[in-house]
Amino acid sequence: MVAVIVINAITIGCETSSYLVEHLGGLLHVVDRIAVAVFAVELAARLYAYRGDFFRDPWNWFDTIIVSIALIPASGPTSILRTMRILRALRLVSAISSMRNVIDALLSAIPGMLSIVGLLVLVMYVSAVLATQLFGGIAPEYFAELPTSLFTLFQVMTGEAWPDIAEKVMAQQPWAWVFFVGYILMTTFVVLNLFIAVVVNAMDDQNTSAEEQRTEDHLADIAVELARLHAKIDALQSHQTATEPTT
Structure with missing residues (x-):
């Protein structure tokens, strides 16, 4: 999970470069979607394992909010949330x-x-x-x-x-x-x-x-x-x- 978080943070940073987006935009988007899917599966697995105890840990709430933001469609009125994708890098705090x-x-x-x-x-x-x-x-x-x-x-x-x-x-x-x-x-x-x-x-x-x-x-x-x-x-x-x- 730490590796996925780091890779996802790097790809989000790469998307700020017009040159990299022009040449590797498709790959960066695929990596981003894969990372979001991994985050969602990992969070669901933890929720299944801990059941009601899951929400007793504040760090689980933190991870849930970050992943929920990532799952919101970044289009229309919620397009501003796309700029908040870099918050996923903060999951390193809960992972380490x-x-x-x-x-x-x-x-x-x-x-x-x-x-x-x-x-x-x-x-x-x-x-x-x-x-x-x-x-x-x-x-x-x-x-x-x-x-x-x-x-x-x-x-x-x-x-x-x-x-x-x-x-x-x-x-x-x-x-x-x-x-x-x-x-x-x-x-x-x-x-x-x-x-x-x-x-x-x-x-x-x-x-x-x-x-x-x-x-x-x-x-x-x-x-x-x-x-x-x-x-x-x-x-x-x-x-x-x-x-x-x-x-």
Whole structure:
């Protein structure tokens, strides 16, 4: 299934080339239809195997939605769905367990990340109000209004062309470097690194949980084998007792 997903993703990408479509369009279409058929059969087989338990797994819902989109006719009002065929490549996430673990870790980190997002929004808002009041008359293209300042500070946070912005402001306000350096230290080097810390911690917890689950499964298998051996020993002892001659 991983191979089919990868091949299908490559063929969809090839269809963006007019040269390849002109020379290999028929082949690309056939490969695409075969991949859709394989996805549908595989999903039906899993549904038959798991019955009602199939929809208890969120990843099965994810696969069902992706395959359902692929089965909708890409013509008429639904033609826009043809552009969403590349979403099939996302099935690699559900097909590869290590990718699923990463997504599960990210989802488990959302509560902690929301607090950091709130802190980041607060810092950006306060900084944008200050920048609008302090630098609005100096660089109106960057700090004329609050929305403009917010966008500019978001750009500064990413590190994109912020020296040019700071240089224009510092031409009239030499002390403005204090504002920009403090803002960058607070957002880029503190708040954004908190995101990384939360995600890494969530992934570590996810790996620990997965390791504990594997250990429990292994111990359960050992317990089952021990029970089987104990049952065999009891059966042999009973058989031996039954066959011994009475005195």
